[in-house]
Amino acid sequence: MIGEMITKIVEKKNGIGGIQSVAFVACGGSFSTLYPAKYFLDSESKKLRAGHYTANEFVHATPSYIGKNSVVVTISHKGNTPETVEAAKKAQELGAASIALTFEQDSPLSKYGDFVLPYEWGPDADQKNSNVVTVMRIAAEILHQVEGYAHYDEFCQACGKLNAVTGKAKAATAENAKAFARDYKDEKIIYTMGSGTGMSAAYSYAICILMEMQWINSSAIHSGEYFHGPFEITEPDVPFILLKSSGRTRPLDLRALKFLEKYGKKFITLDAQELGLPEIGKNVCEFFDHIFLTVILRQYAEELASIRNHPLSERRYMWKVEY
Incomplete structure (x- = not known):
């Protein structure tokens, strides 16, 4: 699903200069879950600009590069964080592709997502489908499709191994x-x-x-x-x-x-x-x-x-x- 979503965005953006930047925007705990994806793109991409913003600052001091060549990823667990909803709205107004992640699908945030993705949460969640890893998979897929990623297969396989290693680590601690x-x-x-x-x-x-x-x-x-x-x-x-x-x-x-x-x-x-x-x-x-x-x-x-x-x-x- 993530691969198909990114393919649609890439195809749409290619005619107007392609994807040039990715911004990760949220508040509180959701804000922290976005950082690994930003860190990943900073580390592995040679072309893509990555940003990580608390939502209300994004709304009031929107980065100048956000526009038609951007992808903006937002998260709100209940989908009703006012600042994050406004950030997704701002992203759409500026022509960015808006990807919204929320545990509650029918929510205010969903209205401003060109693509709305669910995620798993709680003690029985598959970590591959957690909010953190879902956003990382989005970042890896963008990198893979826009400029290529040498460790793409290893990355995808790693996502599927998380449950086993976290389970062992929890038992050990x-x-x-x-x-x-x-x-x-x-x-x-x-x-x-x-x-x-x-x-x-x-x-x-x-x-x-x-x-x-x-x-x-x-x-x-x-x-x-x-x-x-x-x-x-x-x-x-x-x-x-x-x-x-x-x-x-x-x-x-x-x-x-x-x-x-x-x-x-x-x-x-x-x-x-x-x-x-x-x-x-x-x-x-x-x-x-x-x-x-x-x-x-x-x-x-x-x-x-x-x-x-x-x-x-x-x-x-x-x-x-x-x-």
Whole structure:
């Protein structure tokens, strides 16, 4: 379905200069799920311009390159995020091909998608069809059809291997998740850190799980930026979650870990490489760090919510007050 969709877009755009840019636009957790696709195109494409924008900024400060030679991909789980709906509308107004992903098919966002794609979500979801991987498949298909992609087959095969490797990793970390919940349940702040597509997993865990769903102060730090300011708050009693990449940015994470081991004490690490992600394909695994680590982190979130008696569904302001 994705291949056929991209073929239609390519055929339509070829007569007017072809696809020249791809923008990924959303808010909150959905915003973080788009980053791996942007990172992928930055890494693998020689011609395509890729952008990643929070929806309301896209609406109010629309990039000048968005137009008839663009593809704009939006996500909203319920399809009713006002800023994302406006962003998709703006994309259509500017002549871009609008691809909208939503779990709720009959939604406001669907009205502004030239193509509307469903995705799977929840504990029984096939990760190949998750929102993160669906968008990555869109990016890979655009690259493959527009300029070619040497690792296209390996990438496609990797998508089908995700369920197996994430399942094994969850089993391997189940007891660690319980220990994390016991040890960190009373913390007032927990920092997250990562690099590559692991950075967006760190960001999502900070803003969605810790801040939104657990009301624990947090901030996501890029491993490469840690030594340019944030490391000054490192102390034995300051908690960190460090996500270690399976790919080219791994040295950044290892450098941060070395410092934490010397000057910190209260931290945990999740290592995509040691937990088996490279099994899906050594040339493409780094692009899947986000989804792999996010699936594992979810059980850490569930254990934390349980021991704190603070359900992940509890909110103070979201959907309750005017904002």
